[in-house]
Amino acid sequence: MMRFATILLAAVCVMAGGADQRVAAQVALPQVQLPGAIRTVPSLPDIDTQPLISAGDRLPGVRLDRIASLVRRNRDSIxxxxxxxxxxxxxxxxxxxxxxxxxxxxxxxxxxxxxxxxxxxxxxxxxxxxxxxxxxxxxxxxxxxxxxxxxxxxxNIYFVSGPGGALPQSALAAAAPAATASLGLIDGGVAAHPSVAGRVEQRGFARGAPAASRHGTAVASLLAGTGTVRGAAAGQHIVSADVYGTDPAGGNASAIARALGWLVQKGIAVTTISLVGPDNKLLAAAIARAQQRGMLIVAAVGNDGPAAPPAYPASYRGVLAVTGVDAKGRALPEAGRALHVDFAAPGDAVLAATGVASTDRLRGTSFAAPLVAGRLALLYPAPAIDRIAPAISSLVMEARDMGKPGRDKIYGHGLICGSCGGR
Structure with missing residues (x-):
């Protein structure tokens, strides 16, 4: 289990120059520990397209209200x-x-x-x-x-960390022809927006999945969109796992674990998970095993504010945790902090696809994570343990330092893809 962490740490140590120290903490992150537990699947309440709130002291209440609402509406399954x-x-x-x-x-x-x-x-x-x-x-x-x-x-059940909402089943992107893909997505289903149509392979891991969703479509477009919405890895193919479908208990740890297993089988190098929830033994085991097989996982820190409990999977060691910033480079006040923050990316007024023919300006850390993942996939196109350290080193060097000099707890190594998201 420790072999993955040992290899990564050794890879970092052989790098020369000032980047070593900036990257060391980041690349040595996957200290693999394998827990284990599992369950079923959930579907999340929609989150408004506006900021969750502007007053930080109300954020914990928003989170609790969201959980209470989910349980109240689905007492028979949650x-x-x-x-x-x-x-x-x-x-x-x-x-x-x-x-x-x-x-x-x-x-x-x-x-x-x-x-x-x-x-x-x-x-x-x-x-x-x-x-x-x-x-x-x-x-x-x-x-x-x-x-x-x-x-x-x-x-446990995991929430999307940004605006959600189902789309008509007819909106689902048609199966893409077989193609080599380095980008994986675990979210809701992806609609056939022109920015991604013909380049998304999808599979469902919940009842009624795959089913088109606003959130999954937005994240996919920011990963690899072309045309009206340009993603960080424009034109790349995406392999997308829908863990929600129409299941009121969708988005659970077992669905995410199954999705990770499928993406590993597909040879995916970088996977975006813009979902948030608690620490869970099954999820931790699945994340660790995917990492051992060379997958890099990028996750949003969530929108419940810095006072909320640590968000997972972003808080797991080895996962690249991403926060969001506004057009002035300020961290979103609703952004969580996770147990570590590795990078920042645009997370306010981000232009994304939201349906077959629609685009919107969205806000949330969900939409920052795919911008980092897309850039990383260009540096790390295939899973290979010995290529992880150089890829992350290159991403760190690409980041624009923000906040305190060097890596800090708010912006991590700095801003990635600052001109992305329609900026």
Whole structure:
């Protein structure tokens, strides 16, 4: 597990010049630890196209209201875990289990739902029903104690970190012809906007998926759009995994894990995940295993403000966390901080595709992340451990320093693609 981190650190150490110190903390990030747990899938509430709020002290309330609204509207499929985070109702997921463990769990009332192997990640998981009369929090603790050698968790749900909304099914981009692609996207489905039409391969990992979405379309256009909306890696092909579809419990950790496995199988080098939620053992395991196979993951820090809990997957070590800035280079007040921030990119009044024939100026860290991912994909077109350090070093050198000299906690290494997003 430590081999990936060791290789990266060694690669950084052989680089010469002042960039070494700027890159070292960044490239040494994937210290791989493999947890394991899994669940089902969710669909998120729309987030308004306007800034979440301008007053930082209200942001935590906005986040809590969003979670409460999601649970209230979907009580039959979503409930809260012990941290107050949304998760798939009545389901626990574990990895590292064998038949004897499953039999032991069954004796204590944890009936097996199914077992699954996530190809690409070589991750074996088992899903269990929560026994009747036990809440999710209590059941998770009991199963974890019952199976101390396994990784047990709930199936947390992750929100898009920017304006959302479904589009008509007829808007879905048609299947693209087979082509080599380095860019992966985990989000909602992508619509057939001219900026990306004919260059998106899609697959669904939730009920009703793939289904066109405003958010997924916007992120895809900022990754590789051409024409009206020009992405950071204009003209590139995209492999897109829809983890939401029409499922009220879409966007869960298990759906994201399956999507990562598929993208690894497709040979994707750089994947954008503009979704936010809590730390989760299954998600952490999936991220780590994808990293071990050479994938670089770029994630938004979210829009819940610096006082919110750390956002994941952006906060995982090895994930490139991206914040958003406005036209004057100021960090968005609603931007989260994650446990680390690596780069900044335009995140206000960003021009993006939002449907088959529509474009809008959008705001949110969701739309900064693909600008960084697109630039990175041009430097890192195929997964190869020995090419990670040079690629990230080049990206760091491309960044325009902002804030305090050198890397800082607000802008990371600096601004990428400052003229992107219709600026």
């Amino acid at each position: 409930e809260l875990d012990e941290r107050g985070e949304p998760a798939v109702r009545g389901v626990l997921v574990a990895n590292g289990v064998d038949s004897a463990m499953i039999a032991r769990a069954a004796k204590d009332g944890f009936a097996l739902i199914d077992r699954e192997r996530i190809e690409g990640l070589d991750l074996d998981i088992a899903r269990f029903h929560v026994p009747e009369g036990r809440n999710l929090a209590r059941a998770r603790k009991q199963l974890a104690k019952l199976l101390p050698d396994a990784e047990v968790d709930v199936d």
